[in-house]
Amino acid sequence: MDPIALKAEFPILHQEINGHPLVYLDNAATTQKPRVVLDAIRKYYEWDNANVHRGVHTLGSRATDAYEGAREKVARFLNAASTREIIFTRGTTTALNMVASGYARSVLREGDEIVITPMEHHSNLIPWQQAAKATGSTLKYIPLQPDGTVSLEDVEKTVTEQTKIVSITYVSNVLGTVNPIAEIAKIAHRKGAVLVVDGAQSTPHLKVDVRALDVDFYAFSGHKMCGPTGIGALYGKSQLLERMEPVEYGGEMIDFVELYDSTWKDLPWKFEGGTPIIAGAVGLGAAIDFLEQIGLQQIDAHEKKLTRYAMERLSAIDDLKIYGPREERAGLVTFNLGDVHPHDVATVLDTYGIAVRAGHHCCQPLMRWLEVSATARASFYLYNTEQDVDRLVDALVKTKEFFG
Amino acid sequence: MSHLDDLYRRVIMDHYKTPRNRGTMDDGSVTVNLNNPTCGDRISLQLQIEDGIVKNAKFSGEGCSISMSSASMMTDAVKGKTTEEALSMAEKFSSLMKGEDVNFDEYEDIEALSGVNKFPARIKCATLAWNALRKGVENGQGQHEGIEQ
Numbered sequence: 001m002d003p004i005a006l007k008a009e010f011p012i013l014h015q016e017i018n019g020h021p022l023v024y025l026d027n028a029a030t031t032q033k034p035r036v037v038l039d040a041i042r043k044y045y046e047w048d049n050a051n052v053h054r055g056v057h058t059l060g061s062r063a064t065d066a067y068e069g070a071r072e073k074v075a076r077f078l079n080a081a082s083t084r085e086i087i088f089t090r091g092t093t094t095a096l097n098m099v100a101s102g103y104a105r106s107v108l109r110e111g112d113e114i115v116i117t118p119m120e121h122h123s124n125l126i127p128w129q130q131a132a133k134a135t136g137s138t139l140k141y142i143p144l145q146p147d148g149t150v151s152l153e154d155v156e157k158t159v160t161e162q163t164k165i166v167s168i169t170y171v172s173n174v175l176g177t178v179n180p181i182a183e184i185a186k187i188a189h190r191k192g193a194v195l196v197v198d199g200a201q202s203t204p205h206l207k208v209d210v211r212a213l214d215v216d217f218y219a220f221s222g223h224k225m226c227g228p229t230g231i232g233a234l235y236g237k238s239q240l241l242e243r244m245e246p247v248e249y250g251g252e253m254i255d256f257v258e259l260y261d262s263t264w265k266d267l268p269w270k271f272e273g274g275t276p277i278i279a280g281a282v283g284l285g286a287a288i289d290f291l292e293q294i295g296l297q298q299i300d301a302h303e304k305k306l307t308r309y310a311m312e313r314l315s316a317i318d319d320l321k322i323y324g325p326r327e328e329r330a331g332l333v334t335f336n337l338g339d340v341h342p343h344d345v346a347t348v349l350d351t352y353g354i355a356v357r358a359g360h361h362c363c364q365p366l367m368r369w370l371e372v373s374a375t376a377r378a379s380f381y382l383y384n385t386e387q388d389v390d391r392l393v394d395a396l397v398k399t400k401e402f403f404g
Numbered sequence: 405m406s407h408l409d410d411l412y413r414r415v416i417m418d419h420y421k422t423p424r425n426r427g428t429m430d431d432g433s434v435t436v437n438l439n440n441p442t443c444g445d446r447i448s449l450q451l452q453i454e455d456g457i458v459k460n461a462k463f464s465g466e467g468c469s470i471s472m473s474s475a476s477m478m479t480d481a482v483k484g485k486t487t488e489e490a491l492s493m494a495e496k497f498s499s500l501m502k503g504e505d506v507n508f509d510e511y512e513d514i515e516a517l518s519g520v521n522k523f524p525a526r527i528k529c530a531t532l533a534w535n536a537l538r539k540g541v542e543n544g545q546g547q548h549e550g551i552e553q
Contacts, residue, residue: 340469341467343443347408347411347523358443360443360444364444373446374443402412403412
């Protein structure tokens with residue numbers, strides 16, 4: 001895999017920001033889009049655009065084929081048992097909310113438990129707070145180890161026979177922790193709970209196999225993996241999706257509608273009311289092809305190598321504190337530079353053309369656990385190089401001098 | 405680098421490193437807690453207002469150099485001013501953030517924040533304290549919670 005050659009495929013990366021070539025290190029927030037994805041969206045609108053599952057005309061068939069073809073790609077990409085198990089959503093947040101309102105609220109009873117961790121993104125935390133309040137169940141947290149990992153003994157202790165749902169992120173967007181999902185699935189299932197996984201930060205970077213991991217629900221977003229914004233998917237085991245109530249009612253998800261009652265379409269369409277994000281699905285399909293062509297294993301290996309290099313170089317900067325585990329981490333580094341506020345760090349880096357994230361990363365409880373109000377984060381993707389890391393390190397050294 | 409020097413002028417860094425009026429008052433008649441959910445910055449501003457005059461102002465909170473130095477300058481500037489004068493100063497500050505040429509007379513430190521105008525992403529940092537001031541003066545006594553949109 002050649003990140004420099006890959007960079008050429010991303011038009012946006014070839015520009016200057018404040019007089020410097022752009023170094024884009026905010027990939028955990030959103031990734032850039034390769035030409036093949038942009039072309040696929042354009043071609044769809046220029047050539048195939050029509051509504052899906054309705055028209056009997058040629059364009060209608062083409063649009064339907066493109067949309068359902070994208071679903072097949074997602075199913076294959078995650079190794080789902082069938083396309084019935086793939087529901088297109090706006091992204092991870094919508095998918096997790098769908099499980100929390102459509103599935104959880106119908107199965108949870110007073111006294112039941114929902115188990116999550118303090119490292120969850122707000123998208124995998126607030127829906128569960130609300131589901132717990134609505135059903136009288138208890139929200140419980142698996143504690144974190146000092147290095148920001150989760151121990152299986154703690155999972156074993158926190159998940160009980162009362163636990164109906166365990167929901168956890170595969171990869172932390174702040175700590176870079178990679179959670180042992182397959183082992184957690186075994187524990188959850190042994191106690192009779194279902195496992196929901198927030199795959200926003202894992203799907204773009206690791207080979208994910210929902211059947212090998214034996215997860216019950218899995219959510220991800222297209223825009224963090226070279227696809228467009230506004231599209232993502234929820235995977236759910238079909239027997240669970242059968243039990244799940246639709247979250248949105250309206251056109252396209254119906255079977256028969258009578259004056260006072262209606263029936264729903266079969267999976268997965270009963271969850272896709274309204275005209276779906278067709279071009280988004282087409283773009284996501286193109287992104288999956290692009291990633292598979294490079295190989296997820298290769299992407300993972302490249303990011304791990306780059307992160308090791310970044311950790312090594314960043315550790316050499318005085319007063320720079322890195323959060324999360326030192327080993328076995330995903331392709332991002334979250335840090336603070338002495339007492340310089342991360343917003344100030346991000347502004348100075350921006351003047352050198354370097355884009356990083358600064359703030360609470362939609363993880364306020366985790367910030368409290370880290371005892372900081374905010375952090376800076378550099379997150380990598382397939383087009384980042386060691387030279388990008390060098391530019392970051394040089395700019396951080398200058399930031400330090402500036403704030404002296 | 406001149407671009408940056410413009411944002412982080414010496415006077416701003418001075419207020420950030422040795423903030424004026426940082427702390428709390430027991431007899432603060434108005435407390436405004438304002439936060440900016442997008443970045444996690446928060447400020448707690450206390451104003452002691454008597455006979456239409458801002459007798460004292462103190463702040464606490466967490467944020468970047470821009471938000472904290474702006475709070476330091478603002479609390480210094482409004483002390484001893486009538487509530488009308490304080491509000492018109494807040495108006496002037498909004499104009500400064502829009503890139504207009506504004507004169508703060510004896511509180512010329514504030515003018516150093518004019519450079520923020522070139523960093524649109526940071527304008528909210530600079531206005532946080534001033535919006536707390538506006539809220540405190542307009543809503544009067546008691547405790548006020550708010551979110552900076």
